[in-house]
Amino acid sequence: MTTISKPVEFDIIPKPVSLLAGKGQFILTPETVIVVAGTGRELREVAQYLAGILRPATGFELPVRTTSGRAKSIIEISLAPVARTLGNEGYTLKVVPGRIVISAKAAAGLFYGVQTLRQLLPSDIFSPYRVTRTLWTVPAVTIRDVPRYAWRGLMLDVARHFFDKAYVLRFLDLMALHKLNTFHLHLTEDQGWRLAIRNYPKLIQLGAQRASSPLKGDPSQQDGLPYGPYYFTQDDIREIVAYAQKRFITVVPEIEMPGHALAALSAYPELSCTGGPFRPRTVWGVEADVYCAGKEATFRFLEGVLDEVLSLFPSKFIHIGGDECPKERWKECPACQARMRAEGLKDEHELQSYFIRRMEGYLRSKGRRLIGWDEILEGGLADGAAVMSWRGTAGGIAAAAAGHDVVMTPATHCYFDYRQAENIADEPEAINGKLTLDQVYAYDPTPSELPAARRKHVLGVQGNLWSEFLFSWREVDYMSYPRASALAEVAWTPQAARDYTDFTTRLKKHQARLDLLGVGYRRGA
Numbered sequence: 001m002t003t004i005s006k007p008v009e010f011d012i013i014p015k016p017v018s019l020l021a022g023k024g025q026f027i028l029t030p031e032t033v034i035v036v037a038g039t040g041r042e043l044r045e046v047a048q049y050l051a052g053i054l055r056p057a058t059g060f061e062l063p064v065r066t067t068s069g070r071a072k073s074i075i076e077i078s079l080a081p082v083a084r085t086l087g088n089e090g091y092t093l094k095v096v097p098g099r100i101v102i103s104a105k106a107a108a109g110l111f112y113g114v115q116t117l118r119q120l121l122p123s124d125i126f127s128p129y130r131v132t133r134t135l136w137t138v139p140a141v142t143i144r145d146v147p148r149y150a151w152r153g154l155m156l157d158v159a160r161h162f163f164d165k166a167y168v169l170r171f172l173d174l175m176a177l178h179k180l181n182t183f184h185l186h187l188t189e190d191q192g193w194r195l196a197i198r199n200y201p202k203l204i205q206l207g208a209q210r211a212s213s214p215l216k217g218d219p220s221q222q223d224g225l226p227y228g229p230y231y232f233t234q235d236d237i238r239e240i241v242a243y244a245q246k247r248f249i250t251v252v253p254e255i256e257m258p259g260h261a262l263a264a265l266s267a268y269p270e271l272s273c274t275g276g277p278f279r280p281r282t283v284w285g286v287e288a289d290v291y292c293a294g295k296e297a298t299f300r301f302l303e304g305v306l307d308e309v310l311s312l313f314p315s316k317f318i319h320i321g322g323d324e325c326p327k328e329r330w331k332e333c334p335a336c337q338a339r340m341r342a343e344g345l346k347d348e349h350e351l352q353s354y355f356i357r358r359m360e361g362y363l364r365s366k367g368r369r370l371i372g373w374d375e376i377l378e379g380g381l382a383d384g385a386a387v388m389s390w391r392g393t394a395g396g397i398a399a400a401a402a403g404h405d406v407v408m409t410p411a412t413h414c415y416f417d418y419r420q421a422e423n424i425a426d427e428p429e430a431i432n433g434k435l436t437l438d439q440v441y442a443y444d445p446t447p448s449e450l451p452a453a454r455r456k457h458v459l460g461v462q463g464n465l466w467s468e469f470l471f472s473w474r475e476v477d478y479m480s481y482p483r484a485s486a487l488a489e490v491a492w493t494p495q496a497a498r499d500y501t502d503f504t505t506r507l508k509k510h511q512a513r514l515d516l517l518g519v520g521y522r523r524g525a
Helices: 042-060 108-120 165-177 234-245 264-269 296-312 328-331 334-343 348-367 396-402 439-441 452-457 473-480 483-492 499-516
Strands: 018-028 033-037 074-079 093-098 099-105 136-145 150-157 180-185 217-224 249-256 317-321 368-373 387-391 406-408 431-434 458-465
Touching: 033 042, 033 387, 042 074, 042 108, 074 108, 093 108, 099 439, 108 136, 108 165, 150 165, 150 452, 165 180, 165 234, 165 473, 180 458, 217 264, 234 249, 234 296, 249 296, 296 348, 317 348, 328 334, 328 348, 348 499, 387 396, 396 406, 431 452, 439 483, 439 499, 452 458, 452 499, 458 473, 458 483, 473 483, 483 499
Parallel strands: 033 074, 074 099, 150 180, 150 458, 180 249, 249 317, 317 368, 368 387, 387 406, 406 458
Antiparallel strands: 018 136, 093 099, 093 136
8 A cells, every 4th residue: 555645734924935845854852952053142042032932832941052962852043154145034944853953144033943943843832831742843844034024013002092011022922923023112192192201201190091082882972981091111111122122023112293192282281382271182083283393392392202212212213103293283373384484384294394304303313213104205305214105005105216215004905903804793893994814915015116226115014003993902913813924924925925825724724823822813814
């Protein structure tokens, strides 16, 4: 009788660039050791991270050593001069009986190799509890992998509804599993200010709570329930940033300006055009009262806030929002009109450009770069500023064509607060929009109409979770996954190598991993 062996299935998300199946398998045993081949704190931390994620399910010690000794079962983590095309985030992974070798130019690449190795093991490896099984096997394989884009992000809005530090850390772990590397933290809004600023204590005393919120199930009504105060302390942020750094995730903070500022103006009404008084907004939508662009006090305040933000967040980019800023207060404000005359500005769009240019110059003087939503293009944009294109792709195309760096995040493909099905009755409450899994997966962040010479300005892609209808972490889980899994593949895998049917086949195995991690994802994909 002839025995036909079943081909090995490699259910890795995001799909690697190159994968060649080998013969045989590696068996993880109580005698397996992890060997660090090289020096440096980050290298050893990656090895310890690997041991830490494998121990709960296996119960194996998995000691981290600098030499293999007499060990016959070895996982080697190695910094090596791999091909230059792999960059700092690429890696190679080779599995043969008795030995696994993960090599990379930099520690980030090793970390992503670890995430791939994790997915080569049986799904039970994701269990937080000891699992009794006969063998922990890894199929023989050679993988060479490198991301398509440098910016592979998710944004979480903690201003409308707040999500605490514990959930944010879990959110980062899920990002790391998917090789996502940029966490955009939306900290301020009309409805709430969520970051303690020592020199401006009233921001959390008055801006971190609101009197009421739109009623769940009927946002035209109020629930009458005080919300907050909710905010991150500076120690919370330091812990979040450090946790992210160990997972090679950059945390990009967003401090909204000149609009979406009512919570801040509730604390410091003198920074508005009218003087207030104000309270944090209790309904969703866009607020007419914004920072006064004519007062020097406004810029002193924002520079003071940013000074503390910069001390907490080491990210190269600082997000300043810049979206949905009504101009009616500026049109009626003597200070704003005087500013326009003094600066030779023809209209309020150019006044917003003046505002953004001043903040860009300030951030540049501190060695950082400004990034904002695509409205910052209106009236002209400072040379060093970068754009997040959310109102379709036109803003991103225009910005990249003009030489600005761009992160593509159009609502049509990247707004994860949109419902996920045609039948609204099948979905939890959500904003009026639809974005299905296949729509996310179909997206190509580099527009074909962008000239080839300008495509280098497309830094990458980001999914956004606006929280008007994200009432708890359960809704965040549901709206994030598996769409974030699809976006991870959009961000990592070459366009020509992606296939939706293949992705959904791999997703079935991946959902078993998410189950073990306790993720309340949307089923039925």
